[in-house]
Amino acid sequence: MNSPIPNLDTSPRGAFASLVPPVWRASTVVFDSLDDFVNRRTRLPDGFSYGTTGTPTQRALETRIAELDGAAHCVVFPSGQAAICSALLALLKKGDHLLMTDAAYGLAKSFAVERLQALGIEVEFYPPRIGAEIERLVRPNTRLIWLESPGTVTMEVEDVPAITALARTRGVLTAIDNTWASPLGFAALAHGVDLCIHACTKYMGGHSDVLMGSIATNDEGLYKSLRGLQSQMGLAVSPEDCFLVARGLDTMQVRMERQATSAQLIAERLATHRLVRRMLFPALPGAPDHALWARDFKQSGCVMSLQLVDGPYDAYRALFGHLKLFSIGASWGGVRSIAAFYPAEELAKRNFCDVQGPVIRLSIGLDDPQALLDELLGALSACETSFNL
Ligand SMILES: *Cc1c(COP(=O)(O)O)cnc(C)c1O
Numbered sequence: 001m002n003s004p005i006p007n008l009d010t011s012p013r014g015a016f017a018s019l020v021p022p023v024w025r026a027s028t029v030v031f032d033s034l035d036d037f038v039n040r041r042t043r044l045p046d047g048f049s050y051g052t053t054g055t056p057t058q059r060a061l062e063t064r065i066a067e068l069d070g071a072a073h074c075v076v077f078p079s080g081q082a083a084i085c086s087a088l089l090a091l092l093k094k095g096d097h098l099l100m101t102d103a104a105y106g107l108a109k110s111f112a113v114e115r116l117q118a119l120g121i122e123v124e125f126y127p128p129r130i131g132a133e134i135e136r137l138v139r140p141n142t143r144l145i146w147l148e149s150p151g152t153v154t155m156e157v158e159d160v161p162a163i164t165a166l167a168r169t170r171g172v173l174t175a176i177d178n179t180w181a182s183p184l185g186f187a188a189l190a191h192g193v194d195l196c197i198h199a200c201t202k203y204m205g206g207h208s209d210v211l212m213g214s215i216a217t218n219d220e221g222l223y224k225s226l227r228g229l230q231s232q233m234g235l236a237v238s239p240e241d242c243f244l245v246a247r248g249l250d251t252m253q254v255r256m257e258r259q260a261t262s263a264q265l266i267a268e269r270l271a272t273h274r275l276v277r278r279m280l281f282p283a284l285p286g287a288p289d290h291a292l293w294a295r296d297f298k299q300s301g302c303v304m305s306l307q308l309v310d311g312p313y314d315a316y317r318a319l320f321g322h323l324k325l326f327s328i329g330a331s332w333g334g335v336r337s338i339a340a341f342y343p344a345e346e347l348a349k350r351n352f353c354d355v356q357g358p359v360i361r362l363s364i365g366l367d368d369p370q371a372l373l374d375e376l377l378g379a380l381s382a383c384e385t386s387f388n389l
Pocket of ligand 1 (some may be wrong): 079080081082105148152177179180199200201202211212213331
């Protein structure tokens with residue numbers, strides 16, 4: 001029988017060779033022989049046996065992210081949150097003790113509390129600035145320390161080398177949500193972390209149009225376990241989405257450099273504004289944890305949080321009402337600028353948080369930084385009388 005499929009040799013010698021890697025779609029992978037089919041699972045974790053564990057488009061992306069993270073292996077997942085849950089499920093079992101930073105991404109915390117505890121895993125949150133003092137919380141059954149630095153919204157920087165050094169001496173694994181810094185800003189594995197997680201949704205995708213997460217590691221056993229879990233949970237990643245994230249990686253460095261420069265300019269000016277009580281942006285000299293940030297990070301991110309002097313909710317409503325270049329929304333790291341608001345009650349739920357009151361979070365995109373600054377200063381002065389100066 002003649003195959004209707006043309007020759008798919010895409011090497012430069014083949015009939016058609018595109019500069020950009022193609023998008024391969026598949027549920028079914030086909031095999032040359034019965035033996036090949038029967039032994040198909042031996043192709044994993046790197047090879048292909050069925051669509052859920054990936055396509056060449058996905059593997060090419062995983063290879064690029066692994067290289068960026070300085071890792072031997074990477075598995076991508078359909079969202080950052082899916083990567084977080086998969087890492088936790090792959091590592092933890094009944095009776096284990098999990099130490100998680102109190103400043104972790106909100107859904108990571110609620111997954112731990114509402115799902116992992118129900119599976120018989122002990123969950124304990126630790127103060128993000130604990131450093132080597134985490135030793136006093138480590139128990140014989142502590143299996144994993146979960147880090148995120150800077151922390152979500154509140155931006156505490158963790159002493160990662162101190163925590164990973166201690167974890168190693170106690171045989172405890174470490175994982176970090178490294179989304180804020182990206183692989184360009186913080187080399188997590190080089191600082192002793194076992195698993196590095198990114199929400200690729202942010203800088204890697206970079207255009208607010210794709211959801212994805214990644215886990216990179218040098219541990220072969222963990223890698224196999226993660227690939228197995230991907231298959232068991234059916235966590236297939238769309239090859240089109242892999243294509244978009246791979247395209248995002250092509251420009252990530254220039255986008256991030258420009259966005260970080262703009263963020264720095266905006267943060268420096270806002271820090272001097274009389275309505276601004278506190279800048280939470282570790283790349284800013286004088287901001288909390290700046291010294292630790294300067295010690296460990298290679299480049300800044302584009303997300304900052306800030307607190308204003310006391311004012312009613314109506315004042316914030318007016319302020320956000322003045323924004324045009326900034327869209328109001330969650331997520332960050334894309335080319336367009338975004339503003340988000342976190343009410344005081346939300347942060348008050350944390351156990352170890354020195355940030356009281358509402359927080360504004362800004363994601364600085366590729367817009368003209370002076371125009372963004374003018375908009376923010378204009379919005380602040382328009383609302384000035386609503387705040388209690
Ligand atoms: C956005 C984000 C996530 C979740 O990523 P999604 O792809 O939106 O699920 C996890 N951690 C951090 C720090 C994030 O900012």
